[in-house]
Amino acid sequence: MKEENTVSLLELDRKLSKIIRQARNGQVLVTNRNKPWVRIVTLKANAQAHQVPAKHPLRQLRKALELDGAHAIALWQAVADPPLGIIPASLSRALLLQMLYSIDTFKKLYEKIGYNLAFRHFVGVEPCGCLWPYRQFERAARAMSQSSLMAAPAEIVLAHPITESENGREFRIDDALLHRWRAQANLADSAAERLIPPSAGVLSPSSALPAAVLQQGASRRCIDREQTG
Structure with missing residues (x-):
C-alpha cells in the first residue's frame, strides 16, 4: 500500500479540491492540532481493503x-x-x-x-x-x-x-x-x-x-x- 500523505485541518480548508485529487493516488491523513483526525480514502480503495477473503x-x-x-x-x-x-x-x-x-x-x-x-x-x-x-x-x-x-x-x-x-x-x-x-x-x-x-x-x-x-x-x-x- 502507498504511504499516506499528511495534511493539517487548516491546509485542508485552503486546498480541499487539490487534496481530494491527491487522495486518488493514496489515502491522506488529516491532522488537527498535530494529532491524527481523519483519513480521506477513495471508495474503491475502501472497498478493496474489505475485499472477499481468500478462503471464501x-x-x-x-x-x-x-x-x-x-x-x-x-x-x-x-x-x-x-x-x-x-x-x-x-x-x-x-x-x-x-x-x-x-x-x-x-x-x-x-x-x-x-x-x-x-x-x-x-x-x-x-x-x-x-x-x-x-x-x-x-x-x-x-x-x-x-x-x-x-x-x-x-x-x-x-x-x-x-x-x-x-x-x-x-x-x-x-x-x-x-x-x-x-x-x-x-x-x-x-x-x-x-x-x-x-x-x-x-x-x-x-x-x-x-x-x-x-x-x-x-x-x-x-x-x-x-x-x-
Missing part, C-alpha cells in the same frame, strides 16, 4: 469456473445472436448464485449483487462499479436460464470439493432450478445428436466439460432419476 468459497468456485475455457467460448458463441448486452461468463456466474443460495427472483438476485462484495467479486463486477440496468439484466438472465447453457457451469461448482465442505455450508442449493437446467441440457444434447452425426466433430453443450465433471453430473442425474422414479 465463492473465490474458489470462481477460479474453478475460470479454468474451464472451453465452456466460456461456448457461452460467447451461444449468445452472439441475439446479443444479451452482458458478458456471458458474468451472467452465468450471476445465475449460479441464484442456484447456490436459492434466490427465488431475478430482482432479489440483482439487489444482492448490488450490495454483497462476495457476490460482486464472483460475478465480476467492480466493488464500486454500477450494475447493468435491471430490465436488461432480467431479460438476459431469463434468456440464459431458459437455455441449455447453465447445466455445464452448475456441474462444475457442484463437483468442487468446497461445495460439500464445512466452508460450503452457507450454500442452499435450489434443486428445482438445478433439475430444470439439467433437463434443458439433456434435451439440447438429444436434439443435437439427432441433427448432427457424432463423426461431424461438433461439440454439444455438455461435451465442453472435463471428464471428471461429466462423471459427477452423470452420477447426480442418476440420483435425480432414482428420487423421482
